[in-house]
Amino acid sequence: LTRERYPVQRLPFSVVSEEDLAAFERITPGRVVTDPEELEASNVDWLRTVRGCSKVLLKPQTTEEVSHILRYCHERNLAVNPQGGNTGMVGGSVPVFDEIILSTALMNQVISFHGVSGILVCQAGCILEELSRYVEERDFIMPLDLGAKGSCHIGGNVATNAGGLRFLRYGSLHGTVLGLEVVLADGTVLNCLTSLRKDNTGYDLKQLFIGSEGTLGVITAVSILCPPKPRAVNVAFLGCPGFAEVLQTFSTCKGMLGEILSAFEFMDAECMQLVGHHLGLISPVQESPFYVLIETSGSRAGHDAEKLSSFLEHVLDFGLVTDGTLATDQRRVKMLWALRERITEALSRDGCVYKYDISLPVERLYDLVSDLRARLGPQAKHVVGYGHLGDGNLHLNVTAEAFSASLLGALEPYVYEWTAGQQGSVSAEHGLGFKKKDVLSYSKPPAALQLMQQLKALLDPKGILNPYKTLPARA
Ligand code: FAD
Ligand code: MLT
Ligand code: ZN
Structure with a gap:
């Protein structure tokens, strides 16, 4: 496990005290986890490449509880790591140091479903596969599907703007998500949970939180448009x-x-x-x-x-x-789908995995894979390419028996420069999280990066929400 490969310094947040634990116990009674064994799974990511050392995990059930938690943490200057199913691929879902883990695991209620419009409103911690089952019983399907469906939460999907296997047909969550309820860093509840197809009343604020990876607010509920189940x-x-x-x-x-x-x-x-x-x-x-x-x-x-x-x-x-x-x-x-969906799992059993998730002009999608195979030679165990070709999204993965700094040196920044040379994206659908935050500038100009930093400062002035993630540290 590899935090030392991504050097970063703890920011001056407070450290959780006994009084803080007592306050959390009042907000979420019986749902404050401090047992190190129970915390273990939430401190390490799905790929087992990054590990935090959080000492406390909170399991709110309601938006009000999330709001109380954040209001308290904001006042006390305590850092918070929102966590859904912990299936993220870029180390965004686990703490870097001792951030408090705020899990949506118990926020798993469907709020409403309308059988004519196909609009589902639910809490953020609903597991994608369970939502699929729920709407399929009513002759609809979820507009997204991915290999992690059995564990990922809809809130996590929205927070990462997950693409997945149905993107080609039903498009991005920027289109299918109709409304969101979000708790801001200071505990303010932003209720934009509308279920309208059309709503041009001012700026479309929910879009800011789709793909914001827990850095701008905690998503507590989602309103999403489900297509009819194909016959x-x-x-x-x-x-x-x-x-x-x-x-x-x-x-x-x-x-x-x-x-x-x-x-x-x-x-x-x-x-x-x-x-x-x-x-x-x-x-x-x-x-x-x-x-x-x-x-x-x-x-x-x-x-x-x-x-x-x-x-x-x-x-x-x-x-x-x-x-x-x-x-x-x-x-x-x-x-047949398992052959494609389970590649991620097979790769994780093959050794140390170097993962790249790239958008490219479809004509050039495989050139980088062939190029790298030749460039890396026997240094790599496997160099593979797969992905959502219909969306111009390549998953380029390289495996080796163990971590090797020289292999990493051969891959980066080469892969990012190559991608930028094609005006591609260095993160098509997985986000930046902790592992990719420093490569944002390969795909975005300085003015965009500066505006992102200004938005972060506006919405989370103390920087308590998912610190060390998504945006590069300020100089
Ligand atoms: P987590 O991993 O828990 O969190 C991910 C990020 O979102 C973190 O930064 C976290 O802080 C933040 N977050 C989580 N919940 C909230 C919330 N309620 N409010 C605010 N922030 C929150 N991705 C794709 O795009 N397409 C795929 O096809 C795909 N396939 C996958 C297949 C497998 C086998 C696996 C393991 C992963 C796959 N992924 C895919 C990665 C994808 O990002 C996640 O599976 C999913 O979207 C993350 O949801 P999660 O609930 O696990 O979130
Ligand atoms: C996929 O499409 O299989 C996922 O995005 C996960 C991965 O990239 O391995
Ligand atoms: Zn994918």
Whole structure:
């Protein structure tokens, strides 16, 4: 575990005292965790790459409790780390030092759901998969889905502006989130929890908190627009002979499946080897340099099947695809999705993982992977590329048996410079958190960075909310 690799100094916040613990006990009776064993899981991130040493975790159940906690911490100058499901990829969800962990685990109530509009209002700590189940029982789906669905909280999703597997069809949370309730650093409750599709009354303040990674406020409730549950879902898992063919398959797919296309994901041969080796998953198609997973979601099974079969005929005839398999029943659909969704898990079992989450022009999406494979040679165990090709989002991951400073030196700033050279983004969907905060300037100009710092100072003048995260330390 590696905090020393990211040198940073503790800021002069207060240290939690016995009186503070007594005050917290009055605010959240029986929900103040100080047992070191219980705290362990919340002090370390999912990837096990960063670790804090918080001595206290609070589990509020209501917005009022969150407000009391923050008002108290603000007065006492105590730093706070908001935490959802702790599945974040950039070390934003765990303390760096002894920040108080404010967990949304017990804020897990659905507030309302409207069966005509599909608008769901719920507390921030609802687990994504549980919300999916809830709305699916009512013939709707959540507008987002990701491999971490079993643990991540909707508040965490909003705080990271998570992209995920349905982005191509339903777009960003900046569009699907209709309202938010947020508690500001001083305890003020900002109720922007509207459920309106259209509302141009002044600045759209909720947008500030979407993707703010717990640095501007604590999200306590979310109003989100859910699309109707598609009647027919098909998944095609295909093998492609090269990346040029992956791109041509994508273009063809958009042309022939346009309105029913709901996902276009890709992975390379090394990813397939890793999910096979570490998780025992078996490839459903012949070995290929690349694989794509295409999902269609529509309202008439026959219509979609017909379109999909003429698409498949076309891509096979033109040699864009060399082998493929189709699934319509839920069990097989899930099985094919697992090959793609569980790459993260397979990588984490492969050793030390260097993770990059990059937006690039789709035509250049794989160039960086090939380039790095050649550049790193035997220094790396695996160099893999996978991701949300339909959104121009590459997940470039490098593994090694153990952490190596020279490997890191070969990767950074090279990867960031390469990305900036393409006017890409150094964080497409995972955010900056603790691990990527110093690379923001590869994708944003100085004036944008300065405005971000001014907004932070306006909303959190004492800097108690998730310090050391998202923005680089001020000179
Ligand atoms: P946490 O990890 O607990 O927190 C993440 C950040 O949000 C932290 O900075 C935290 O302080 C802040 N935060 C959490 N809750 C709140 C709140 N209520 N108010 C204010 N701030 C808060 N991401 C994608 O974008 N797309 C993917 O496809 C994807 N797939 C993943 C697959 C796996 C297997 C894993 C482990 C992660 C994946 N992720 C993906 C990463 C993604 O960021 C998270 O899974 C998810 O959005 C984080 O939610 P969480 O509740 O776990 O938040
Ligand atoms: C994914 O798309 O699988 C996630 O963003 C997690 C990852 O990048 O590994
Ligand atoms: Zn992703």
